[in-house]
Amino acid sequence: MNSIAENPELMKLQAEIEDFISTRDMSRTGFGLWAANDPNLVRDIEAGRELRWSTIRTIRQKMAEAKP
Numbered sequence: 001m002n003s004i005a006e007n008p009e010l011m012k013l014q015a016e017i018e019d020f021i022s023t024r025d026m027s028r029t030g031f032g033l034w035a036a037n038d039p040n041l042v043r044d045i046e047a048g049r050e051l052r053w054s055t056i057r058t059i060r061q062k063m064a065e066a067k068p
Helices: 008-024 028-036 041-046 053-066
Strands: none
Touching (some): 008 028, 008 041, 008 053, 028 053
């Protein structure tokens, strides 16, 4: 796994996720399950896990559709 600092798109996604879960009182595990059926998603992104572009798009789409 690479460092998240090496991928600005993952840094941006991580910030978007943190903003999303903080405004919804959602746990990081809960977000991962909801967004990608992966309870370790947020922790793994922080650890440098690379995501496919299709996964990034899916996560962003779900967040956008859930916005009030």
